[in-house]
Amino acid sequence: MMLTPTLSLGIAMLFAQPRLAERALADIAVIQVPRSTKEMYEGVRDDQQRRLVFTFSSDYFWASLGSGMAYKQQLFVSLMAPDASDAEYAAYPTRWSLSYDDRKRVTTSPVGSGTLTVFEGLYRQNTLQEPSYTFFYVDRARRLQIAWHAVKKEIDLATGTEVVGRMASSFRIVRDPGARFTEIRDRPRKDAEDRARKHALAAATLEREGYGPLAPGKPVRKNDVYVEWMADPEPRFQLLLPLGRVRVAANATPPPIRTMRAIATTTARRRRTNRRWLPPRSTTSSQFSRDAVGNGTIRSSSSRSRVSTSVTPIPPETAHASDCGRH
Numbered sequence: 001m002m003l004t005p006t007l008s009l010g011i012a013m014l015f016a017q018p019r020l021a022e023r024a025l026a027d028i029a030v031i032q033v034p035r036s037t038k039e040m041y042e043g044v045r046d047d048q049q050r051r052l053v054f055t056f057s058s059d060y061f062w063a064s065l066g067s068g069m070a071y072k073q074q075l076f077v078s079l080m081a082p083d084a085s086d087a088e089y090a091a092y093p094t095r096w097s098l099s100y101d102d103r104k105r106v107t108t109s110p111v112g113s114g115t116l117t118v119f120e121g122l123y124r125q126n127t128l129q130e131p132s133y134t135f136f137y138v139d140r141a142r143r144l145q146i147a148w149h150a151v152k153k154e155i156d157l158a159t160g161t162e163v164v165g166r167m168a169s170s171f172r173i174v175r176d177p178g179a180r181f182t183e184i185r186d187r188p189r190k191d192a193e194d195r196a197r198k199h200a201l202a203a204a205t206l207e208r209e210g211y212g213p214l215a216p217g218k219p220v221r222k223n224d225v226y227v228e229w230m231a232d233p234e235p236r237f238q239l240l241l242p243l244g245r246v247r248v249a250a251n252a253t254p255p256p257i258r259t260m261r262a263i264a265t266t267t268a269r270r271r272r273t274n275r276r277w278l279p280p281r282s283t284t285s286s287q288f289s290r291d292a293v294g295n296g297t298i299r300s301s302s303s304r305s306r307v308s309t310s311v312t313p314i315p316p317e318t319a320h321a322s323d324c325g326r327h
Helices: 005-016 086-090 157-170 178-208
Strands: 020-025 029-034 045-048 051-059 071-080 100-111 114-125 128-139 144-151 220-222 225-230 236-240 245-249 269-273 276-282 286-288 297-301 308-311 319-323
Touching: 020 051, 020 157, 029 051, 029 071, 029 157, 100 128, 100 157, 114 144, 114 157, 128 157, 144 157, 178 236
Parallel strands: none
Antiparallel strands: 020 029, 045 051, 051 071, 071 144, 100 114, 114 128, 128 144, 220 225, 225 236, 236 286, 245 319, 269 276, 297 308
């Protein structure tokens, strides 16, 4: 076979194009994406009511040794709800956090049944500085949005435009996600009910132990333990107690914690000296929210000292305090 200049150029261009591989988007859809990218977040992201997001990326190794990952490519594929608005199509997914210096729009053009807008700028991450493109594609007919970051060393403008068209044309829905979108929209109501249930359980447990009724700005002190209901910046109960103090029944083991999640936060630790509390010296204490109560057991954890303290509802006649720090 004799290779003419035209044929040789065509073969060279064919092999220069990024190879695509078909990827399943959970069990909902399929799409072809650059073979060099791998799944970034496992499964689907459904934290926005009118989109399901699937993510792929390829990253640098040495340039990622810093405060964050540096990406050669980052690809967000969004399957939009049937009633998604123009504003939602025009917005990036919430987890898209890349930014460029001197970012500017390069071009806007029709691609397939959608519209592609290309931006360019200097991508900075850690010590990396790379001129890059963002290809932003919106296709209401396919209910598809693609946001694709690629450094110019990997993808040029013409190639990126062509690849976006190939990705879009390969996208197809294999299972109607209507039930998933219904579940997402009903989530705020269910979460509110769950928060109310946990708050009621926590309040009842604390009051039964003598820490209540609780009101914002009115902490209750009992046995050197302070408990306060705080409404700002988020509703929660806060527990303040000396580190090492554990209250359990004599010769008993606290029941297993099954439905409780301990939450360590950065509230101030206070020290007790000569029968008085001194001002905070560090930022280690413990806090538990509505989520941190289950099966009648309240637990708090110190994040810095790695000392855990439990407060367990116990009949007063069997309760005693022990200072673990002295043993």
